[in-house]
Amino acid sequence: MFLASNKWREMLNSIIYQERLKLIVVDEAYIVLQWGEGSNQVEPFRKWFSQIGQLRSLCPTVPRLALTATSGPSNRRKIMRMLCFRIGCEVISESPDRQNIKISLQIPNNDNIESTFMSLLDDLKTLKERLPRHIIFCETTSAVSKVYAAFNKFFNKNNEHFEMYHSKIPEAKKYEIRVDMAEDGRIRILIFTNSAGMDVNFHGAKNIIHYGSPR
Template identity: 45%
Template sequence: MATSIDSTFSLIKNKFTIECLSENQKKSIQAVLDKKDVFICTKTGSGKSLSYESVPVIVSDPVCVLIIAPLNSIMDEQKKKLEGFGFRCAVIHSGQEDIDVKAVKFIFTSPEIAVGDTKLRKQFYTTEFKETLKLIVVDEAHTVLQWGESHEGNDPFREYFSRIGELRSVFLNVPVMALTATASPLKRKRIMKSLCLNDCVTILDSPDRTNIKISTAKISNISKAQDYFTPFLDDVETQKDSYPRTLIFLYID
């Protein structure tokens, strides 16, 4: 007999026309159902976004997800994808835009708008918005540090990335999900602190890419470079398009 969570996973697979969910996806979806903060640091292409895309499928109406992303291109791409599955979405590039929060399932915007725009903040404070918002997502969460903090005495590139955590004071009971493909243990800890993640579920995988290899060689004399590269070039000429994709960085001191 299928359990309740199995039925939930089946709903997601049917909606998004996928055959199976990874263990990390199941863990993150369970955390959403448990209303817990989640930090997901898994490699690009691992399906992190499904963790929030599935929310309208598994949470009863009214439901809306707020996604804070660093680039308009990311927002537009995700909006197009989700609309293809029948979800209504909004991309907010300016706080002057009014939001019918009950008419959309996903709202994409930048930290400058989500945190810094007065008009949008007023909408956030409405009872309707607070009752409808079920999850806040910070996509590309490494930018919280990379862009939100000062480096080597320079001003932050985009200061509002370091202020996303202020939204916790507005949406006290709304969990936050942070997504990234690149963050060391120390950086993960700092991002969690900045976003005010509490007792969060942390989902990690190895960043190792088994299909990528790195090799180095020191050539003591530039005149010997031909001896080193000739076998490689011969293989490329012989195998042509079947030769593995290769990048060569040559540093001459």
């Protein structure tokens, strides 16, 4: 939008904008290659993404930052060329490995949900409000309901420390759950679809369980 329009290019060149602009950031910078470049047979999906480097001439004194979590060394060099990074620019490259995060894989028996979650059910029964917070992600509303029904059956419909969240839950209930999950509240296990994953803060989530293979 900025580069394809003379109006916006003039705005970028204006004194008041030049004085106020402090940093240019290109997030998900691999897109300048993935969408900005085409081939002999295919037009680029977003051709102006490959032209972001023009901002160097429009805003010559403004520092710039490119962020990407998926680009190897050769693609990083291409991105820096396309964004017109100066020679000697600083490259910060960190390993994605985090020693405090562990990922484990289990193949559960989907026909017996109670058996699949028995260790967690036992822990919740024993620890109650002292159980570290768990969130169980399901692909569908139906799967959420099935897992929730298994928990409900085990605890004889006493759902004091677990809840479910999906698009069909009443808004008032959703709000109540979001408030509780934003602090160290009563809910120790939340069973949910991605409808609970947008613009929310799950405080103190110790374990994330995917029920079924995530897409």
